[in-house]
Amino acid sequence: MRALKTMALAAGLIAASMAPSAADEWTPERPINIIVGFAAGGGTDATARLIASAAQEFFPVPLVVVNRPGASGTLAAELVANSEPNGLTLLVGGGSESTSVPNHLKTNYSLDQLRGVMRVNREHMVIVTKADSGLETAADIVEKAKADPGGLSYGSSGPGGILHSAFLVFEKEAGIEMTHVPFKGGAPALAALLGGHIDMTILTPADAAAQRDAGNVNVIATTSDRAEQLPDTASLQELGYDVNIENMKGLVVSADTPDEIVAYLEANFAKAMESETFAVLAKRANITPGYLDGQGFEQAMQKMSGSIKDALAN
Amino acid sequence: MDTFLQVLAAQMQPSVLLTMALCVVVGMIIGAIPGLTVSIAVALAVPIAIFMPREYAFVMLASLYAAGVYGGSVSAILLKAPGTPASAATAIDGYAMSQQGLSRKALNISLLASTFGSMFSIVLLVTFAPLLANFALKFGPVEMAGLLLFTYTIVGAVSGDSMVKGLFSAALGIALATVGSDPMLGVPRFTYGNTSLLDGLTYIPLLVGLFAIAEVLKHASERFPSWSKKVSLSTADKDRNRLTRQDYRTIAMPMVRGSLIGSFVGLMPGIGSTISAFLAYADAKRAAGASGRFGEGDIRAVAAAESSNNATGGATFIPTLALGIPGDAVTAIILGAMVMLGVQPGPLLFVTNPDVVYTIYIVLFMSTVMMVIIGLVATRALVWVLAIPNLYLMPVVALTCVAGSFVVRNNVLDIVVMLAAGILAFIFGRLRIPVAPLLISFIVTPPFEEAVRQSLAYSRGSMMVFLTNWFSVAAIVVSIAVVVLVALSQRRRTVPA
Known part of the structure; x- marks a missing residue:
């Protein structure tokens, strides 16, 4: 009787411990590609490699940085926006290719086709x-x-x-x-x-x-708010001009990616942002962290894109 | 001075010297592989470098840069497959020399001229950097438009026997250069909705196709004839390959002029070492006059082109270090790496981080010295590449070209561009149409269009902007004069009285 109880308890415990991974949690089974729209050696590439090295310990599969430079980053954005929504193809986005270029020119993708995973940093202009x-x-x-x-x-x-x-x-x-x-x-x-x-x-x-x-x-x-390196320089906002444009960098996936996959990516990349490795690397690379969750990042991009669209409609 | 001596002492450590030697070798090898350029070598080194101590990191990046351009010339001379675009001008006469069994000589001249050009520009960098950088700033879009207009006159020097064929080739180059985004409006031109074409036909695959693939096709169409007839490695040949005192005298002036041209071009943003090498080639050809055998293996051609492209490399560091404005893609990567190593580039770099500036000076200098030592040893061995039967060598070259072209952007379109360029150049070869004019106008047209349209943007559409600027007027006058002179000399040649 007692043995049976123990066994039942053990079974229950096993079931409980397995539940999150088996029932609602998606896990990647193949390497995750982080696509960079610019050549190796540049700023966006550095951000990508930084996230990949800090986040690797939280993922069971390799995180691979892939450079697909071309057409001011829009080539890579087009690739990711139209990629299979399986959570294995991420883009380092949030800059020109996401908020600016699609408002000026006809691109083979739109910002609506991208879904935010997290914002990593923001660079003042x-x-x-x-x-x-x-x-x-x-x-x-x-x-x-x-x-x-x-x-x-x-x-x-x-x-x-x-x-x-x-x-x-x-x-x-x-x-x-x-x-x-x-x-x-x-x-x-x-x-x-x-x-x-x-x-x-x-x-x-x-x-x-x-x-x-x-x-x-x-x-x-x-062109956004005050920057740490220039504490005495006012923003255009403070001077009475409603301008809020800055160069953001973060991770995005195809908009059709299922919620559970995005939730998994969000949770694990967020862990990386809080890690010791990230803190050390970001300080060294002089990156201003500006974490936002997926939704927050998406809203920030939409808002910026909207103001650019309005300015162009003029 | 104290800082300088400290930096120098730090550089003399065996581990630093070993790092440098390794990077010089790696730089030469990557430079020699068609499609893999110096910028790829440096870009790939950045993720490694930023985790290294500062002195090693800068040693690594700067020595890779210094050695890469020379490496490109080795494959240009031996295989007519320029390893880097900067070696395209070297390929013309260097390969011709190789065909005559003078590859050792060509390689040695190339090494000598490369070293001279590098040293020349390093001296300029160390002594006059701030002065020259500020002079270069005076060159705005209007002046650049004038300068680039003049570079079109190189077409005359590389057209060979028939100016009509040369001009046809150049015109095709201009047409191909219009593919891609409009520089002012960003609107796509001739891309047919393909995003991969927005940056235009990529220039490294195009170059690899025009030279290396065309050569492979040519050999294939001749059923891979053996080179052993043309290239003898016998002892009797050693004497022919030796550089005589007369040779040194012949190449001295082309090297000095090439270095001057190369350094000047290096100061200007957006022209680059490919054009500087062709400018020096054209200059040496004009200077040689009737005595020249340009296009058929003239040692002055190799000397001028090689001193010029290497001088451009060193001179590119002038705006980079003095102003914090990168002179080309490679120095942009090096500046990016500086930021990641905690050094803020900018005009005050000399004040805030003199150690970094001195490190770069010393590394550029010492890696050039190492390049000579390693180059001299390697030349003896490298010539043996030609002993490999063509049937085996050429497929390897072709494979390297495909891989090299792909790796630049990880884009399949670039392989298509490379193959198409190869077939085009093969047909050109059969029709005896030179490919160099196509390459030159293809490279010069985009910055020329950009400069002209930038000028017109701030002159609000008035062409007068080009006629009220003395430099632009001078460039227009000189360009017209060169065209007229070439036309007259052609006339004399084709219509014998």
Whole structure:
């Protein structure tokens, strides 16, 4: 009798312990691919490798970082948006390819086809002008642009990218008109600014601080909220322009992915964000963590995309 | 100075030197494989480097960069399969020399010129970096448009016997360059809805196809003739392959001019070492005048192209270190790695982290020295590649090309581009149409279009912007002058009085 009781208890315990994995929890059986829309060695690639190394211990299968560079990240976004919704193909998204480009151009995917897993980090964007340009505040820019519509020019990292969009939203909010000069990436745009060929561009806070300390640029404002590296620089919001654009990075999957799979990915990647490994690696790589859960990340992307869409409708 | 000596002492540790030697070897090998370029080597090293102590990390990245371009020339000379795009200009005369049994000589000239070009640009970097970087900033879109217009005149130098065929090839290159996103509006052109084509026809697979695959096809169509007739490894050949005092004198000027051209191009963003090598080639050809045998294995061609592409590599570090603005894809990756190692690049790098700057100076210098030592040893062995029967060698080359083209973007489309380019170049070869003009106009057209349209954007559509800028006017005048002179000389040649 007693033996039977023990056995029943044991069986119950086994059943209880097996329940979550057998009944409602999905587990991956094949390697998970984390697709990066940019070449190895860049910032997005670094973020991907960072998450993969921090999260590996929480997954029973390998996490593989795959670079599919091309078309400003939209090639990879298209691939993931249209991939089989089995939770094995993730995209490092949240930047230009998610919030900006689909509003400007016809792409073979839309933001609605992507579902958030989590946001990893957010990178502030800072508007800068040349040091001796006489443009020292946002008010200077607005005043000059109103006096001579189209006379001021801004350099972007490419048409349809998030730098281009940030300026478009700023133009709309301030009611001004400026000339867009796209470059192949942010670096040549900065060179053109320092050479006095364009009037303003956007940098990361760290780069903006470095160029300001060297006396090369005036730091005007951030396009979202205040950045840690530039505590004295106000945001456009604070200055009265409703602009909230920044470069986010996080993980997304195809929108058709079942809830249980997304729940599994969310839970395990969230563990990675709290891990010691992530803290050490993020500090080293100078990444500003900005964790949001899947839904929160999705809402943040939709909101940003919406404001860009409105600015373009103008 | 104290910092400098500390850094120098740190670099002299056996473990650091060993890391450097290893990276030079790896850089040369990756450089030599068609399709695998220096930027891939450096990009793949970044995830390893960021977990290493700083001094090792920078040693690794900078020495891979320094050695890669030379490696590309080895396969360009021996197999007409430029390992990196920068070696395309070297392939023309270098391979011709190889065919005449002078591969040892070509490799040695290439090594000598590479070293000279590297050293030249490193000296510029160490002595004048801030000055030159600020000079380069003066070059905005209008000046760039002028400069790039002039680079089209290289077509004249690489067209061979028939200018009509050369111009046809160049025109096709321009047409192919229009595929992809519009640089100003981002609107797709000739992509037929294929996202993979938005960046245009990818340039490394195209290059690999134009040179290496076309050569493989040519050999296949001739049923893989043995090279042993053309390439003898006998002792009698050693004398022919020796560099004479006369040779040194002949290549001295092309090397100096090539290094100057290469360094200048390296300062400018977005032109790159492929074009700088062709610019130096064209310059050396013009300077040689009637005495030149360019296209048929002239040692000056190899010397000019090689000194120029290596000088560009070193000069690219000038804007990178002095301003924090990367000069090309590789230096962009190196700057990214700096951030991950806790060093903020920017104009104040010399003040905040002089140790990093000195490390890069010393590594560039020492890895060049190592490149010479390893190169001299390797040349003796590498020539034996040609002893492998073509029937076995060529399929290996073809396989490497396929793998190399794919690996750039993990994209199957790139293999298609490579094969199509190979078939096109094979047909060109049969019709005696040169492929170099196609390659040049294909590379120059996108930045030229971008610069012209950027200029027009801020001039609000007025063409006058090109005529009110002295540099642009000068470039237009010189370009027209070169075209007229070439046309006149052609006329004299084709219509004998």
